[in-house]
Amino acid sequence: MPNPIKPERSVVTTCAYCGVGCNFKAETHQGRVVRMIPWKDGKANHGHSCIKGRFAFDYYNHPDRILKPMIRDSIDEVWHEVSWEHAFEFAAARFRRIQKRHGARSIGAVSSSRCTNEEIFLVQKLARAVFGNNNIDNCARICHSPTQFGLSATVGWGAASQHFDSILQADVIMVVGANPTEGHPVFGSLLKRRVRQGARLIVIDPRQTETVRSPHVVADVHLALRPGTNVAVLDSIAHVVVREKLYNEAFVRERCEWHEFEHWAGLVGSERYAPEVIGPQAGLDPEDIRRAARLYASGPNSAIYYGLGVTEHSQGSTGVMCLGNLSLACGMLGREGVGVNPLRGQGNVQGGSCLGSWPHVFSGYRFVTDDEVRGSFEAEWGVTLDAEPGLRLPNMFDAALTGHFRGMFIMGEDPVQSDPNQDHTIAAMREMECVVVQDLFLNETAKYAHVFLPGSSSLEKDGTFTGAERRVNRVRKVVEPLAGLQDWEIVVKLMNAMGYPVHYDHAGQVLDEVARLSPAYKGLSFELLDRVGSAQWPVDENAPEGTEVLHRERFPRANGRGTFMLTEYVPTRERTSDQHPLLLTTGRILSQYNVGTQTRRTANNHWHAEDLLEISAGDAAVRGIKDGDRVWLSSRFGATQLRARLSTRVNPGVVYTTFHHVETRVNVVTSDLSDWATNCPEYKVTAVEVSLVAPAGVAAAGRGEPRREGARAGAQGGNAAPVAGHESGASRAEAHA
């Protein structure tokens, strides 16, 4: 059939959805994007794509887009459209007024993985050089911050050790708390291809995901553990490795700190981590734990891939350390086919981590407390910088409730929808005197904002994204920014309005500055990327076109050796009770993306029009629930409604839902517990009850909204039922991806 629309122009760029980072040719007709063609030379995708990157691009042109800056004196007033200059002056004056009254540390900023490396770097610069504090965070806080912490502690760098194609040389693949066939589909296909070629597959996940069983691919071992027992189960696997002497002693002696290995082996080798002890706690057959351990250790090439099912726990960082420990002990690092690899949920969340949007490290993971490092940034930026770590995102909200934090710049994020314990977040937002939101759409957070700056989608700007395999890839402007400015230009103009004179001719100059200040990005430039397509960091004099496999000869630690952390299992304080006897966990589906801001504004919405609560037949029957019934889902934090789906994918005692639709409001229910090291929220374990919603007209006692024990009194206003077309933002929300 002839193609009805003949493209006039084609631009190679990078998909902004998941962390795979597929390259596409974006084709335009009469100034509008009409088609996304997967690019065969893309080094992450080799011409493949999924149904998000391929079809879900039209959100950029959706009528909901806000195209004019807007301000208002208070959040109870209507918005007024103003000029860009007026909006910048208004925001700058408010921020400076707050700082004069309440101190330099009373405001902060949050950047987004929806934005480019260059933009994330500039938001860091805005906070540190212009606000004069380190109150700067990014959305990795609520997804993979434990990856940065846990992998840095063990193997030295908080990033994937491999490139995606490395999996084609793996003999054993262990997937932990991730569902790549839904969440990272192009990589998921590569994984399945390798399993069909004969690689053995271990899946550790409470739910029987597509990765566990699909046509032609069945996992050899599926550990359907009880949510919250990751560390116990991974320690138990380590127990078997230690007790049966399956570890690689030569590798540990040559490449690691042997005495730390001995400490660790003493801990995990103790009786309390025997599969016979842990199995019953985690709901597993001890023999399955032994099988998983023997299979992983046998290799010869075993590779670990993991996701938010590891990180989003009160022991998220400990869980990541368990994976680092295990791969070191078995010698599964430093060559093709092995490794420990976080599957990053969003297009540029690895970049968010690398580019210094953190309260404790600059770009390149170097500490703000280090005088020499800070000196190099002070010399480049021409200002004195704060030598103390700043507030993390959840700390900012907590400090808003004590009056210490009063203003916030939020780029491409929607914390009200994506952060846990929504009532608490809303109460904090209402306390602030100046909230500036830069986004494509009026998201939930914008309800509590005083300034709205209309942002640009990834089709409207230049820059780079860093994918989950450390691959830095060009984002190219396909169409002109609808609101007139690229996101990085907006940040620069806000800096200027606050009295900091800085200018860049184009985004490439920002990357040049990144390269001057961040060792792993040292050799990167638009020129290099235009020449070689993409490059995996570190890119420097030793690896001028990038590095596919890390840790080949040494680990990036002071003594060059990998080390072992003591990973004692500490059960979460989130426990089931008589009132909340079930455990809720969450995940994503193929056709939609995170809080759905983009995908719901495309025809992809027809594939998944609502979030459903998966529940086992037994748990449903005792509650009188049938397939398709509307149910209340309640926790000690809040309650929401959705429809139930009877499913054999979840074990009795566990319920599961996706979180793509604003109406579902899953984060009304999720708890405020967080990871001990990073404050990454514990999205993956919430004690809940499920009950039937009374049919229309029936208001019998005990069948209405469940009692919300301990629920916070934050629901005062602003929390009404969301209005269609007024929901979430351009934002991300790695929230439970």
Added chain:
Amino acid sequence: MNALHEPLPQGRSEDPVLAMERLLGMANQIGDFFAPYPPARRAEGIRNHLRTYWDPRMRDALLAHIDGGGSGLAEHVLQGALLLRDGEPKKGYYGPPKA
């Protein structure tokens, strides 16, 4: 080097920057991780973590609470936090100190 902006006051309110209940919960969680380490490394690990990752106002609030008796804080967390006053140069840091 010239500071671009005038020096601004650092905070104002007398109340802790985060609710004390939250700070104690976070501190005890950190203590849970370091608990299996030998006493000296355990204390240094806790100190280093607080120094590297906590806003100074959070650390000051914790120390003020300890001066007031430190109720609700595990003993080894209290000992580790008190090392914040030892005056060693600040260094960024992942994980517990080496044996």
